[in-house]
Amino acid sequence: MPTDDSIAGHATVPVPDLWKGAHRDDRARPRSRQRLLGPSSIGLCRRRAAYEVHGTWPTDLADNMHAAILGTWLHEGILRVLREQYGAHTELELTNGVILGHADAYWAPNDPRRRTPGAQAIDLGVVEDVKTKSTRALDVVVRQGPSQAEWFQVHLYAHLLRTGGLKDHPDLPAGEPLPVDVVRLRYVGREYGQVVVHQRPYDEDVTTQALAWAEDVLDSSEPEAMPRDLDGPGLSIICDNCPFRTTCWNLDRLADDRAPQTILVEDTAAVTEALRAYADAAEVESAAKKRKAKARKMLDAADAGTYGAFKLSWSGGHPRPPEPDPEAMIRIIEGLGVGLPMRPGGRTSRTISVSRVPEAG
Missing domain, CATH: 3.90.320.10 (Lambda Exonuclease; Chain A)
Structure with missing residues (x-):
């Protein structure tokens, strides 16, 4: 060596x-x-x-x-x-x-x-x-x-x-x-x-x-x-x-950190179509999540194995090691009379809300 x-x-x-x-x-x-x-x-x-x-x-x-x-x-x-x-x-x-x-x-x-x-x-x-x-x-x-x-x-x-x-x-x-x-x-x-x-x-x-x-x-x-x-x-x-x-x-021409997919929306008709797609998908997603949550609860006691065309397996369920307690840390620091260290907050993420307008009449 x-x-x-x-x-x-x-x-x-x-x-x-x-x-x-x-x-x-x-x-x-x-x-x-x-x-x-x-x-x-x-x-x-x-x-x-x-x-x-x-x-x-x-x-x-x-x-x-x-x-x-x-x-x-x-x-x-x-x-x-x-x-x-x-x-x-x-x-x-x-x-x-x-x-x-x-x-x-x-x-x-x-x-x-x-x-x-x-x-x-x-x-x-x-x-x-x-x-x-x-x-x-x-x-x-x-x-x-x-x-x-x-x-x-x-x-x-x-x-x-x-x-x-x-x-x-x-x-x-x-x-x-x-x-x-x-x-x-x-x-x-x-x-x-x-x-x-x-x-x-x-x-x-x-x-x-x-x-x-x-x-x-x-x-x-x-x-x-x-x-x-x-x-x-x-x-x-x-x-x-x-x-x-x-x-x-057109990634070299995007402004304000907007998503590349914005180039697909060229007029108000395209905006309306995207809103319709979003609302339809959100409704389907909500119903699917409810069905999935119920099915997950039903399977909680099922053993791993093959059932018809489906294979069930489990992972996880192990004890977790101790984790830091942020609230306790804050209490200790405040008790010492020391200011809390801070970092820049940046910007909150933009959220979208799409709802259907009631039909007239």
């Missing part, structure tokens, strides 16, 4: 900045530079996809996307395991001249490469997309299943394989239709390695919907001709991490 003296003697040796290098590497990746429409963008937001198609320069290339880069590194390891241990053909470049994508893994029917000890080759073609997720995002998949955009993505990979969209590949025939019978989504948790898998037969109707969505974007005259399909910064994690966030939501 080096001594303190030897460490001190080398303290000025520069240490390479891991994350600066990682971000440079990530931006140089082919997928970060492509300008054709990618399957991973289809089904998310038409305006974001249109920015990509029209070659708009990103305004929001963040330097703090550590989780995403960690996911990329983990993703590469997962594909290596699927390739070396289970015979998958990985990272297949697919295109029809308009859509360009990279399928994570493909197994051809009865391919000897896919045999594992004690198993036989399967007579079905399978294409798989691998996604790494945070624990919270993975919990959403467990509760709600894959999103429409994720099913669009893996179906488009299958479609491009089935229609001869494979480019040069060392083990598979390029430009020839390849059979795909099953599409699969594999989710892997970045923190603890949990794995959730969803698979289904290839569905031509899903592909048709995805292609229609893509055609709508490809036919656009400019990005601003496409609607914003998501709720915007602060309300959508996809918007929060969008490379076109500032351009799309």
